[in-house]
Amino acid sequence: MRYSLDKNEKYAVFKLHEQKLNTLISAELKSEMLIINSQGFNNIILDLTDTLYCDSSGLSAILVGNRVCRNASGQFIITGLSENVRKLITISQLDTVLSISDSIDDAVVVINQ
Numbered sequence: 428m429r430y431s432l433d434k435n436e437k438y439a440v441f442k443l444h445e446q447k448l449n450t451l452i453s454a455e456l457k458s459e460m461l462i463i464n465s466q467g468f469n470n471i472i473l474d475l476t477d478t479l480y481c482d483s484s485g486l487s488a489i490l491v492g493n494r495v496c497r498n499a500s501g502q503f504i505i506t507g508l509s510e511n512v513r514k515l516i517t518i519s520q521l522d523t524v525l526s527i528s529d530s531i532d533d534a535v536v537v538i539n540q
Contacts, residue, residue: 428455432463438470438502438538439463440531448478448485448512456485460492469501472534476507481515493525502526504534 429444441463445452463471471492475481481489489505496503504526508516516522528534 428452428459430459432459434468438472438535439468440472440474442474442476444477446477446479448475448481448488450482450484453484453488456488457491460488460495464495464499464501469496469499470538471496471501471503472528472531472538473503473505474507474531475505475509475512478507478512479509481512486515486519486521489525490521502538504528504537506531506534 431442431444433440433442441459443452443456448456460471473489473492493503506528507530508527513527516525516527526534526537528537
């Protein structure tokens with residue numbers, strides 16, 4: 428799995444550099460979310476700008492990130508959604524559960540409120 432991680436004082440930005448968020452990547456993404464959270468980052472921004480496809484295992488990984496942040500009284504925000512990924516989230520009715528921002532900057536504003 429290719430990704431970059433930018434840690435700031437209040438949050439971590441996890442940018443996935445993969446076109447597909449599927450079974451091959453989701454387990455590792457879940458692990459990374461748990462590791463980041465265990466390092467004291469209760470606020471995580473997941474940037475999916477490079478991701479064009481997501482399946483149910485990818486959604487599961489996203490929900491793990493959401494749960495660990497919420498359990499730590501933090502925020503989990505996803506950004507950079509392609510049309511396909513956004514549709515999957517909407518069809519799955521997860522748009523009412525997940526925090527979605529149009530950009531990393533917008534997500535940072537939400538975290539700093």
